[in-house]
Amino acid sequence: MTIKVVFCWSDISGYMAACWLALHKLPEVDVFVVAFQARTETAFSDQLMQGIPCRLLDIQERQDTNLIKRLVLAESPDVLVLCGWLHKPYRQLAFTSEFHETGLIMTMDTPWWGTWKQHLASWFLRSYLQRINSVVVAGERSWQYASRLGIQPANIARGVYGIDYDAWSPLWEKRIQSEWPRSFLFVGRYVPIKGVDVLVKAYQIYRSQVSHPWNLVCCGQGALESKLEGQPGIENRGFLQPTEMSQVWQSAGAFILPSRFDPWPLALIEAAAAGLPIICTDTCGSAVEVIRPWYNGLIIPQEDPTALAQAMLTLHQEYAELSIWGKRSQQLAAPYAANIWVRRWQQIIHNTYQANTVKKNPSKLVNEQLN
Template sequence: MRVAILATGWAGFNDAACRELAARGVELLIATEDQTANTEYASHRHDEYATLHTWRDDPAPGEVRDAVRAFAPDAVLMHSWHYAPFREAVKALPPGTLRVLWMDNIWRNVPKQWLGRAVAPWWVRSLFDAVMVPSDRTEHFARRLGFGEADVIRGSLSADTTVFGSGPRDGAEIADRRRFLAALRLVHHKGADVLAEAYRAYRSRVDEPWALDVAGIGPMADCFDAIPGVGMLGFQQPTDVARLMQESSCLVVPSRVEPYGVTLHEGALSGLPIVSTYFVGAAPFFVQDGLNGWTVPGDDADALAEAMARITAAGPDRLAGMSDVSRALGARTSSAGWAQHLHEQLSWRTAALRSTDR
């Protein structure tokens, strides 16, 4: 089977999952921008398992279309239904090629989404045979765009389980670390400023505050200037983030809006208690309120600070129980499981599509 992936950026978890897919004998074309803004990923060495087509700014007219056409895929997975070079490539596919929209957006009831829903029969639904989603929240959006229950491929994202993971963690060890970790791009929708405000408030509420390590880069880095207890670590490669999670006591995810948030899966795999805003798409999968952490409203620094204070006061026994729940929730999916599921879905959907095109 030959699969082309048209992606708006590439991360370590994508690399791990597609490496597993290639190991199953799937030939891959990955077409994506060379580097996502506010990241500094080291080379993923795509050429070890895939044909790679990248660009720095915008691709030239017809560039992506021609690369996909030359690859002659059996199926195409496409991010971002409005990106013109990708739409052009999918429209040019010959009959019998499975066209899959790979989306992670969640329904937020905003005007732009209502417009998308209005034009979906012509702009979205007519272009794709199926949709691939990571969560029920995204499926809810996809169904509003006109995809039926049978059109949905579920479980579209997984953390890199070759890097992230942990055996049982001792509660005293977690408590003794005395460190919160936030791994995020320092931009508005990720809530970098909310985290900075929350951490200031948290430090004023507890007698012996834990430190906060911030792993990431972006234009809002100065929000953390002069806040005691903050360690600005810059961008960290996935293996370094995995190490930091083993050295931390709690993962904090302050996003205003996060379509999914693979970092929650990474934290769960690492056995961390988790504090997350509710509008992170992966929160229902990996945060069970009161058992392995808490979800709080987005854009609410006071609520985030209060949840961080509750983690600090939890004590070793409670933290050990939280860690066990996180590890159990993290085990729900893996890079290899993702690849197996997707391979099976594409295989039978491609066969079904070609049987109807005869």
């Protein structure tokens, strides 16, 4: 039996494309993706979705509730995956009568911070969450939030995201074939929430403390790009497609993510898979899963240029250990490989379909098992 699953997603990305493609190759699962075309700040190529049955929505279409409903109805899904609750046209699908017989999965990566808005969320989202069969969270912090929303632990699974681990893992071996690079790397949007301004200040402090400072390579684009220009030692590569990034990752000696807020940044997972030591702030949700202080990286407070500069200095001084730290990073990233993601999601989809079938029509499941 083949289960038809439709993902209603936000922006496309290289990591999710790799996961969807791997899932699409399974004969037991028929995949279709409705997603946004890339935003200006990321500008991922639509070619990332090559080989994946999909419909990408432009800026106007993504707000068209009737269009989205028609697109999903045309696929007749057994299981429908909705990314969170923020995008109203997706959220409204849970209340569409045509999908009352469809298994519903909600994904979330928002961490629990205990804000008053989060305390009220279970009340505002009650009717929506009551229609959801399963919730898949990114990591431990979002598991805590899902639990506080009233989702039963038996209906919460971990592992929203995965990466193309096989594309990243050879980079450590290539890196150690010569002298380990003496450089820092930042990959992300050039926006305040990513702490780009903090990064520039910290790098200036770091440069003042050593006689032979490492370069800082930055890849991305955004409103704060001007802060990188004309800064000694900072090299702005701009936004690069995933296929253009391999040499950049290989040439890096350590990765930095100084975010002010980052629910579950995949950049940390990719950096770890690439075999890099990592510096990040404690607001980066995925640090819980892939960073172990003084084992493969360092975790610092947000908005603290002095602490970030000290972390950069520490890696500079621990240069002889960086290849070891990088290898440890790969071990922590390995569970997020696309092939593992597929096995995880195949089980989640199957369990959701089965539980929903039993709930709606017990005799249907019995007949399918007999056949």
